[in-house]
Amino acid sequence: MSSGAVDIRELGADQLPQLEEDSAGRIAARSPLELFWRRLRDDKVALTAAGFIVFLILLAILAPLIIKLVGTTGPNDQNPKVLDSFGTPTGPSGNHIFGVDPLGRDVFARVLYGARVSLEVALVATAISVAIGVTVGMIAGYYRGWIDTALSRLVDVLLAFPILLLGIGLASACSLGHGCLGGLVKPGLTVVIFVIAFVNWTYIGRIIRGQVLSLREKEFVEAARSLGASNTRILFREILPNLVAPIIVYSTLIIPQNILFEAALSFLGVGIQPPNASWGQMLADATSIFDTAWWYMLFPGAALLLTVLAFNLLGDGLHDALNPRVGK
């Protein structure tokens, strides 16, 4: 029933669905997935970024094994013996390839485990904020009227808050005692995920609402409605599939924002709490000793930079590949 969000009449000749002959000489149109893949595989930058992200995910998953293979200590194992008599950390060496931090912990191990935290927070928080944003956006855009007004004003109010300050406030309030929401949001990683999800769903919510406002007027929705389809069916079977592309694109672009947001919260001391490793927290620690322990800032900083860059480049690539109207 679905016909897709793109009006073929609006496309240029080079953007029309391409036809090709199969081995039996039959002519068949390429599927949207094929078209997407063809576009994406031509984008070397996006593919490199995707490769880096896969590599990073593998590093994070296999962190305990890698640490064993490298033969270094765990991320929270403190060893004062590798500090000098003043307690200042020592740099990269055979035993500690990224050096150690001011508590004698291996920086390589902490960077690896920091990747776990960053990816976990970013992916889970993104999934939650996308879920909330898509749900709110679909309801607001489809039903319009007072529901739209109420939800849109709520989004406006949340967008009016300076999100870093809101995040700091929420993280501080939820980090003590039994947490927030009657203990549902417990102090620790869940607080950071909750805070990031809470402040970030509004962006995708507003985008989805705009898309749905347009889609609900399309012929295929009218057709479904005329055949007696329920609102739920129209929303989930007709409209939602047409939102996959923007959801994927914006999710990919939100992930690096969330990684940076987590790093910022941890940098400011209200994110991931010690002894858990977090790139932001490591950078905060390193600021006071960056001139004497460059390695402590360089490695987590580089990891953060490359990860955010990779997600951004992949997001751009996906955006280009999924949106046929975008010229290279």
Add this chain to the structure above:
Amino acid sequence: MRISFLRTSIAAIACLAAALGIAACGGGGGGAKKGGTLTVLDVAGGVDSLDPGYWYYQSDYQELANSTQRQLYGWKPDEDTPTPDLATSKPKVSNGNKTITITIRKGIKYSAPLQNRTVKTADIKYALERCFLPQVGNGYANSYYADIAGVDAYKSGKAKEISGIKAPNDTTLVIDSTKPVGVLTFANGGALGMPCTVPVPKDYAQKYDKGKTSTYGQHQVFTGPYMVENNGKGKITGYEPSKKLTLVRNPSWDKSTDFKPAYFDRIEEKCCFDSTVASRKTLTGQSMVSGDYAAPPVAVLKSALSSRKSQVNIDPSGGNRYIGLNTKVKPLDNVNVRRAISAVIDRSALRTTRGGPNIGITATHFLPPGIAGFDEAGGNKGPGFDFTSSPTANVPLAESYLKKAGFKSGRYTGSPLLTVADNTPPASKTAEAFQAQVGKVGFKLNFKEVPHETMLSKFCEVPKAAVAICPNFGWGADFFAAQSFIDPLFNGKNIVPSGNVNISQVNDPALNAKIEKAKAITDPTASAKDWGDLDKEVTSQSYFIAWLWDNDVVLSSTNVKAVPSKFNSGAADLVFSSLK
């Protein structure tokens, strides 16, 4: 301790023999230049209050008490007994050590708007009385002045004055105590050398002392060499909390009546810098000295000691660093659990987080070197308890104590313990090291790092917050007596709803009684023995884990001659320091 004592003695003898005059004896002396402006760089918020009745912390003493006011007795920077300041001589003790008579100097004037008025003993009487007013928020009056006759009636509102403090004429002050109190008689300390004895004219101040919080601090009149910049009509203009504090010369101060040289013309305190920034600015700038932080970050200390050694003063602070364990939170109500924590702590590693051996000696008990009772409690070696004697961790011993506490595996298996720590280095690093160390025997912590002020005012000093462990505490002497360590921190009567320094919330009637008994001893030798025994007792109970008898590090610019104050835990004494 011996080195410190010898140095003090030599300094005192040299001063006497050379008869160089008051200024030189304090440590200011040669090379001091009169005039100029000094900038003090603060990190942790600077002073806590402008009210002399409130002043209690190192920065209050450094930046306000010593420089802007005169007490009955003051402190020269390298001495451990107080010097008469407003008083003309040491207190005269009579009536079986229960009556103290003090004569004060004539003609000491207040700053504007009371510039035509001289200090009278009635002003000191009111100053002592207002220290018991809840709106003043004093932290030590109950420890040192509670045995003065009539205090209970005054505190309960039954009396308008403390009957035991009398001002029979303008220059005589008589204090009657219900029992002998060593710290009042000067036998074992100098409780009359504290800011509660800064004169406060009752008729002027009383209107500001009404309401929930006294505002006298913002309108106070000064007697010291400096005053907080003001409009001359009783309104302070030179103070913005956590931003700046400006001291200018007090025109009413008469140098000939004071032992303080007060070289600078102006002192500006600026807040709140990152400790690395403050340290580096001080070392590389001009006319600056470090303020309210005990030591710079270790990297700065290391570099300063290698290339700018003359700009670094490291002196014993006369205090300690300890980890507070709340006995009201399970399982810390069990002495064996507390001993297990003490045994598993690597004191040497904790010290490394603050800068290693330069920063002090690993502690084996609570009283630091230089305090009467230290030797009696075992000196550097300590009282000999197995859970405090090793500077490094003893995991098997900790496991054995946990087994005694009922944890069959020798590992803690209970719920996480709320632990609230300071969020700035080096304190945060100490706390994180502690967290890893107790983890070796299974302790899980609900670990929070918050700003220092929040740690104190919202958590660790608020019994209701039920914080189990506070890893970032330190205690300096109020004066050179064990009472100023043991009584405030372990006497149950000092537990208060906020600003509570009895972090462990110890309220053992037997211990309280022993403390009260020790307070009444006026013979120094007997007193030292009793306080030493009390130190052993509180150490045995592991109400805390003392891990360092620390040094205070003062940084100064190349053109500043910084003079550390022994009394004020090694912080720079601004009235004895000078430009070179």
